[in-house]
Amino acid sequence: MSVVSIREVAARAGVSRATVSKRVRRAAQELGYHPSAVARGLARKRMDTLGVVLTPGQSSPIDSPFFGVLFNGILKAAAARHQNVTLVVGETWESADKSLPRFRDGRCDGLLIFYQPEGSDLIPALLGAGVPTVLVNDRRDDPRASWVDVENFASSRTATEHLLSLGHTRLAFLAEYSALTFVPARQEGFFAAIEAAGLPRSAGRVVYTGFHGDEIGRSVDALMDCPAAQRPTALFCVADGVAAQAIAALARRGLRVPHDVSVVGFNDDAAATRVHPELTTMRQPYDRIGAEAVSLLLEQIADPTRRGRHAVLPTELIVRGSTGPAPQD
């Protein structure tokens, strides 16, 4: 509504609309003028830029397809709020104190941090230094911490209920070993569903695996290497990438999905539809996650002393071909 137009400019300058427009534009064009975001930033003490913290090297989250879609959600939300996004790479995750100056050099107004290992001292350091920060797909008890996460417990429970409703009675929960906060939450949801169905807790097995080479495949092998009558018939994987590799490992040993084993993933990222059969999975609301994260961060930037706020978003069960009825013995 209050968008200033050439009309007002002309009126104010006391000249015709055309004159103003032409003069201003010509002058600007001829001189090759374009405003400096840096000077503006220095004067306003605000760059309208959000920093995304990354770690360089092998373990960069940017390798993961999940990170890609999540990041995309952030990008869209930032654009909608007229914010830029910049990457801030720390030396390593451990040396938070060494990276801290880089995090507060004014290049960006606040930080977005994706699922950090639980023990990381980066977050306390940032919160202690008063750097506006929002954790994405992560949570923390610190009252200063703002974060946005999905309903891990409920989502996992829903996914497991889906398997149970198909008649499965021997289930397994497969996670890459990590100290990420969502892993235990999803594990609890897994067991909650099992117990609610009246099955013994022993109906669910938990396997933690590494993420190097084909450790996932070997974990699946170990899990399946037993008489068919004891073998799990349903596998709940903590991420689609894990599920994809698990399916490959199952195929290698002649087990068919979903005929012999049903597999559920989590995320609904690109990996979910690039495998055969396509994955049944819990879809994360990427755009909403991005929108909430950006909102919370802008609040934090507006008032850095503010208490942390949280957003917990639901996921959605997407049923595809990787799950089916439990095999009849």
Place this chain on the structure above:
Amino acid sequence: MSVVSIREVAARAGVSRATVSKRVRRAAQELGYHPSAVARGLARKRMDTLGVVLTPGQSSPIDSPFFGVLFNGILKAAAARHQNVTLVVGETWESADKSLPRFRDGRCDGLLIFYQPEGSDLIPALLGAGVPTVLVNDRRDDPRASWVDVENFASSRTATEHLLSLGHTRLAFLAEYSALTFVPARQEGFFAAIEAAGLPRSAGRVVYTGFHGDEIGRSVDALMDCPAAQRPTALFCVADGVAAQAIAALARRGLRVPHDVSVVGFNDDAAATRVHPELTTMRQPYDRIGAEAVSLLLEQIADPTRRGRHAVLPTELIVRGSTGPAPQD
């Protein structure tokens, strides 16, 4: 070697080493001092920041696993040269003129642009405006353009030779429809290998497919929907993601890889090892691509009037389980 240490500082200030160190550090710490990158940038007219151009929304390259690894290479190289990386999102690819001011607002010193469609007016606009720019995995005839690309023709020829050496005589080249410059180059390499092997050009079929939903799967279906004696036994896919979806489609119609059909991908990104069987593919030298791109861009930044320079890097054939001998009729 010439790294100034507390030692020199002490000598210069005429005080003991400990004194200097303690005083300086205490003062800085007590005041919570940290230098402002923005003020520094304004004064030096240099942000030591490289911009990566992205488009928001669905078609963002960040969705692709290939982009992830490539991006990671850039990140590492930038860190090694003490450069930051920021994202610059244009409105859309088309409206270059509208986005131009955002590209030259001083926030970053130059731009890295990933494989743009051939007709994009963004690149001429940027070159015309004198913005230091380097194209990544792309090339352009404009003498002002700097770019780094892989040997598409030779790589594709190598991949095809691998298939031919396995006895395949009916091949297909599968590409997502796009105006990216590497597609025709790879297609030519494909035919060059076929003709060098003494086979008729008709031994190679070319299929362009869309990238929405399962268009790839449907293209594979169309390709394979013929008597076995005419069916291609080898598929060269222009990217690993395409190959992965092709394998899924083949599995769906009961064709086994590599028993019935051999499949070669391109990139060696995360998708290559997440399928069963794992993909034979051409690995791109991500770290070298990143290093060259950053180098060329820094040259361009140092002297924007400089003529464009190029780097063409080799790829490497990685043989995995998706290729095997041609089936005997």
Place this chain on the structure above:
DNA sequence: CTGTTAGCGCATTCAG
């Protein structure tokens, strides 16, 4: 060789 000063290009303030 050290300490001082004048911009860098904006936004914001203050007088007019």
Place this chain on the structure above:
DNA sequence: CTGAATGCGCTAACAG
């Protein structure tokens, strides 16, 4: 309500 002055925090060129 408009136009000129001041300062953002640093670097570079300068004089002492």
